[in-house]
Amino acid sequence: MMLRRVARPLLASVFVADGWRAVRHPSAEVEHLPQAHATLTSLADRAPLPLSADLIVRAAGAAKIVAGGLLGLGVAPRAAATVLSVLHLPTVAAANPFWNSHGEQRKEQLVGFLRDSAVLGGLLLAAADTAGKPSLGYRLDTARHHAADKATTSAKHARRTAKIAKVAARQTVARVPDKAKLALHEVTDRG
Template identity: 55%
Template sequence: MLRRIARPLLASVFVVDGLRAAARPQEELDHLPFAEDALGKAAERIPLPVSPDLLVRALGVAKVGAGVALGFGIAPRVAAGLLALLHTPTMLSRHPFWTETGARRREEFGGLVRDAAILGGLLLAVSDTNGKPSLAWRAEHATEQARRDAAKAAKHVAKDAKHVAKDAKRLTKHAAEEVKRSARQAAKDAKRAARSATKTVVTTAERDAAKLEAAAERTARRASRSVHKTTKRIEKDLHAAQANVESTFDHAVKDVVEGAKGIKEKAQAALPV
């Protein structure tokens, strides 16, 4: 409620001042002797044809707009800041007490103090957050809240890490036990498989040995029969050869005997009687 009264009262000074400057710019320049030269230089720097009177009118319109906004509470902090920027050079130009002496100097200094008080009111309006926390307080509060949240999160993370470590240790122990059991079972299975394989190999070897023995016996029998047949054939051939030799010898002996008899007969016939 207090702001609804204070803001229009503070803004009314700038609305009236802005209207006077917009309506009678030359009169405003007469009250601002030091500002006329500055406005003239500013008008020369603008590329468009602008006169000091037009700049005064523009500043007056800006004061009226910012004052109305402050009075009705439309972006009051921004409006107060704009009015403070416009009021500061006007305040110094309107009351140049350092150039006066005597009573005139005291009068100008009093006016400067009054305008400075108005500037203080504008600065208070700029800092007024309408009961809400300021940006600095919000930033500090957000930083503190973020720090507390980070600490809580770190505690939760540490606690979760401990739980995870315990679970991992338990799982590792369980896995090691499972590996040991699996290794023992694999060893038992390997022994059974080795015994079974040994039995199978021995049985197969015995069966193969029996087959080889039977095959050797058959081969020996076949070889024996073959040798027997060959022996008989050789004996038969020897008997036949012996018979041939005896027959040939008998014929040769008979021929020799017959030849000897013929020689004897011839020898006897040749001897003289």
């Protein structure tokens, strides 16, 4: 659909640009989010590898570039949108803490929070978009119902065939002469 070919690159461009900025200038990104600096530093200190806040920001930026590129190109768009959603969640919470502000600054941060939330909503829609194809869950459910229907049909067919065979056996026995019937009963009684 043409809409997806336009909408996905538009949505992805924000993350590619944001990721590029984070990779090139991680210190500016950390300074832009003062609340995140303490969190990133404590995360880096607890990591088993030697990390810094700048390295974490660069890694997240690189992930945004890759996932944004994949989303924009339409390669694994659902997975890319899911990754971008996870990477965007901290931004939604940390970039615009309107609950700590007052007056005009609060209004600006609230607008920023709503804008970031809207982008997150777009990512969630992109993550759920099956591009007109049934989801994996739907296909599995349909296959299960199809298999159950086939088994039911096979069982009905087997019962019908058994009834026909029983009627045919009775008709055959009815046509056999009396002496043969006696011999047949003797054989069946012994076996």
